[in-house]
Amino acid sequence: MTKIVENGTDWKRMATAISYLTGHYQEQPRLEEAAEHVGLSPFHFQRIFTRYIGVSPKAFVGHLTLAHAKAELSKGASVLAAALEAGLSGPSRLHDLCLKVEAMTPGDYAKGGAGLVVDYGFAFCPFGLAIATLTDKGLCGLGFGDDEDAMLADMRARWPKAVFRRADDKAADVVAKIFDAENREILPLYLMGTPFQVKVWQALLAIPSGEFSTYGAIAESLKSPKACRAVGAAVGRNPISWLIPCHRALGASGALTGYHWGVERKRAMLAVEAAKREMVAI
CATH class of the missing domain: 1.10.10.10 (Winged helix-like DNA-binding domain superfamily/Winged helix DNA-binding domain)
Known part of the structure; x- marks a missing residue:
């Protein structure tokens, strides 16, 4: 098994975070708000999100408008x-x-x-x-x-x-x-x-x-x-x-x-x- 399966709790949290950010991107949620939503400190949320998703929360939110x-x-x-x-x-x-x-x-x-x-x-x-x-x-x-x-x-x-x-x-x-x-x-x-x-x-x-x-x-x-x-x-x-x-x-x-x-899942995929x-x- 890879680390992704071994740490399923983190994956579930990151899925929750992506769902939250995708649903609230127009409000430009702060890092602290997203971190609180998944029960992590801002520092740990930033680190785990970037590790598992491959981009920072800020970069992800920045691409959710699909203007690109x-x-x-x-x-x-x-x-x-x-x-x-x-x-x-x-x-x-x-x-x-x-x-x-x-x-x-x-x-x-x-x-x-x-x-x-x-x-x-x-x-x-x-x-x-x-x-x-x-x-x-x-x-x-x-x-x-x-x-x-x-x-x-x-x-x-x-x-x-x-x-x-x-x-x-x-x-x-x-x-x-x-x-x-x-x-x-x-x-x-x-x-x-x-x-x-x-x-x-x-x-x-x-x-x-x-x-x-x-x-x-x-x-x-x-x-x-x-x-x-x-x-x-x-x-x-x-x-x-x-x-x-x-x-x-x-x-x-x-x-x-x-x-x-x-559709919101599609938006998240394109943003990532x-x-x-x-x-x-x-």
């Missing part, structure tokens, strides 16, 4: 198109982690998971409670929420004929690897979707961390410029959130629009990535 996203989109350049030209999309890609991507065949997908065993479990991460679902071919689901029963029902609905087995230790180990900044282990993903959905999810993988694209740009990259709504639906059905970065898809105006696991990108650029 609108500025990038207003330039008119398609980040996605540039990334695709550079060959970043495809069966595998390095972004936050090394990912090995395999897609279920259309025939297997049509079976609704019949004959498939899915292990699942819950663990805390920066964005709250996470659910991870795994098959022998790799991670097939990653989602976030507050209610275990609702989160599991969401995953079961995707593969109604699969057999689900609870395996919290196995899931927690995978969640730890995903959010451990020092981890460089190759993580296999097993995508379960229609051929069109898989194409959209592969396009999402081409959007670099800290950058953004639009539903329209994704549709154009797939040579289907009129398929914005279909692209939006496929983005919403992404089964492996965060790793397949559907949070990086915005409306044409820079609006957050919807997010399957909550943008703040980290700024740190690298400095």
